[in-house]
Amino acid sequence: MDRYQFEDSISEYIENTLTLSQRKDFEDYIENNPESVVLVERVRSVINNMQKMPDVKTSPDFMGQLMRKVDVEKNRPAQRVKPGNTVFGFTPLYAGLMSVAVVGLIMIGLQMIPDSSQGPTPIPNHFTQESAPVQSPATQPHELRMESLAGAEEDSANVEVQMDKRRSNIKNKIRLVKNQ
């Protein structure tokens, strides 16, 4: 048994809950370390003195104060919401807010419903306008596809012209360096 094991076992030794072999180890330790006996006795003394500490009594008015607090708690829900002032069990404020929310949802819902008198379901303008740029080439009209192809060809021709210019510039610079 080392010092840590000894300290960890002090309470169990005092309360007599160590096994026989643990108790023997413990006693061997204190026999070889006489100063550890002092520690055991001090812990024992602390336990005894704490057990002797007197009970603390409540004040004579404890019960009266407690019952007043209980009464306050009992009456609290009744004070918050008077039964006559509720709408389906909700306070007027919550009932009002919920009514506004419900009416708002109904209005939004009505706007979403299509007008059946105009034939098949029309697609709102803002949907078609926004979705146009992301149409896949396969679904685009033929003229649009041709236009975009022509644009791409034009772009690639411009890139080639620029590359030729750069190449000639570099060649000129190399010539200049060689001449110097």
Next chain:
Amino acid sequence: MDKDHRYTDEALIIRFQQGDERAYIELVKRYRDRLMTFVFRFVGDMEQAEDIVQDALVKVYTHKHYYKEIAKFSTWVYTIAGNLAKTELRKRKRRKTTLLSQMGHEERDYDLPAVQPETGEAVESEFAEVQIQEAIQELPLHFRTVVILRDIQELSYEEISRIVDVPLGTVKSRINRARLQLQEALKEFRHY
């Protein structure tokens, strides 16, 4: 109300759950001083301790249906009181920090009231009590709770484990460590 002594705490709380307010009064009579001792040793202030005990017993009243028969009533009520006491100490710590931060440096030094032992066994015993109480107040909260429940309230390790909701081995270890810290703090006094 003498006949209520026939009932266990658990039988009383069930009667109270069924609407018998006399059962509540009997439970209060049984527990008010026990809880007062526990909470006072924990917070070290009589007025606050009494407030906390009252709040705990009010909670028993308002939350009576939360009690389930699987646990002992004492475990439940000590848990409530312990939690309220910890909350109060945290609040107090915050207030203290705020007050100290508002003070100048020269104002921060203060003297503890001198406790001068006089002659006589009663005074010596009172002196010892004050020393232990002060040493308990120095313990970390998780040590303080368990050592009070064990050495002052004399509850079993198993019940303490249920109250603080910590494994039995941890409870034993904390109690041992708390006792070692207490003997260290008290060793300069001749009682220890």
